[in-house]
Amino acid sequence: MSDASAPVANEATLTVRLHELLGPVLGRVVGMLAARAQCPIDRLDDALLLTDAVAAHAPAHAANGRVTVHVRADEEGLSLRVGALREGGAEELVESAALPGVGNVFRQVASDVRAEGGELVLHLAFRSA
Amino acid sequence: MMQAEAPGPGGPFPLGHQEHQTPDFELTLPARAENVAVVRHAFGGLGEALAVPDHALADVKLAVTEACTNVVVHAYGENEGPMAVSAELRDGRLTVVVADEGRGILPRPDSPGLGLGLPLIATLAESLELGTGEGDETEVRMTFVLDGPPEADAPAATESGLA
Numbered sequence: 001m002s003d004a005s006a007p008v009a010n011e012a013t014l015t016v017r018l019h020e021l022l023g024p025v026l027g028r029v030v031g032m033l034a035a036r037a038q039c040p041i042d043r044l045d046d047a048l049l050l051t052d053a054v055a056a057h058a059p060a061h062a063a064n065g066r067v068t069v070h071v072r073a074d075e076e077g078l079s080l081r082v083g084a085l086r087e088g089g090a091e092e093l094v095e096s097a098a099l100p101g102v103g104n105v106f107r108q109v110a111s112d113v114r115a116e117g118g119e120l121v122l123h124l125a126f127r128s129a
Numbered sequence: 130m131m132q133a134e135a136p137g138p139g140g141p142f143p144l145g146h147q148e149h150q151t152p153d154f155e156l157t158l159p160a161r162a163e164n165v166a167v168v169r170h171a172f173g174g175l176g177e178a179l180a181v182p183d184h185a186l187a188d189v190k191l192a193v194t195e196a197c198t199n200v201v202v203h204a205y206g207e208n209e210g211p212m213a214v215s216a217e218l219r220d221g222r223l224t225v226v227v228a229d230e231g232r233g234i235l236p237r238p239d240s241p242g243l244g245l246g247l248p249l250i251a252t253l254a255e256s257l258e259l260g261t262g263e264g265d266e267t268e269v270r271m272t273f274v275l276d277g278p279p280e281a282d283a284p285a286a287t288e289s290g291l292a
Binding site: 011013036 | 152153154155156157158159163164166167170171173174175177178179218
């Protein structure tokens with residue numbers, strides 16, 4: 001079943017129905033997985049900014065009242081896959097994370113922001129290319 | 130206070146009688162030792178969000194840690210597999226289910242542990258059930274009273290601040 005030569009996946013999947021749990025629980029999970037992946041401290045701050053934005057806005061765009069976030073971290077970066085979002089929800093979620101004078105949090109902070117089906121995928125590279 | 134229900138001689142029993150509801154949160158990770166700490170930390174977040182009293186949260190975290198450690202040590206042997214932890218809050222009671230898709234909770238003559246994990250959980254929780262879920266996965270189901278006093282013989286229950 002396991003392959004000793006395969007890289008160990010540093011990942012977790014969190015599904016939340018009680019939306020007030022999303023921020024506190026997701027922040028801790030992301031923080032631990034990112035730290036384990038040797039995330040630089042400035043990027044850890046960015047990772048938690050993304051997490052807070054997801055927690056604040058994703059529930060309003062969820063397809064079924066639940067928000068699922070798949071978190072994966074490796075030495076290259078951190079990925080958050082947020083779903084299941086209603087039709088057009090991924091784009092709306094991105095747009096809702098705009099702050100006056102700051103701009104869009106997802107686009108400003110993440111290295112890659114894209115909608116894939118009913119999910120929003122965010123990638124944060126730990127180091128500049 | 131303790132109402133532990135241990136599996137009979139035939140092994141774990143199905144928990145199909147449980148009313149199926151979507152849990153308030155579910156966290157699924159590879160069943161590895163380092164992820165036990167992630168689960169424990171996640172419950173710290175749950176405690177913060179729901180204003181769970183410190184003494185109750187400490188019991189929950191300790192019991193969940195024991196249950197997850199059991200999964201890591203016993204469920205998959207040398208193989209990899211998932212560990213799923215879910216929690217649901219109803220009427221001041223927190224029900225936590227730790228599930229795996231491994232060999233289940235069976236006696237192991239080569240067990241590296243002292244066998245204290247489940248008795249400890251049973252002591253900390255109001256109730257403990259061992260069994261199998263709808264998908265035949267092994268489940269440890271624990272229920273905790275969150276708004277009770279720190280000690281069983283305390284004179285009166287305190288307000289927990291739970292909605």
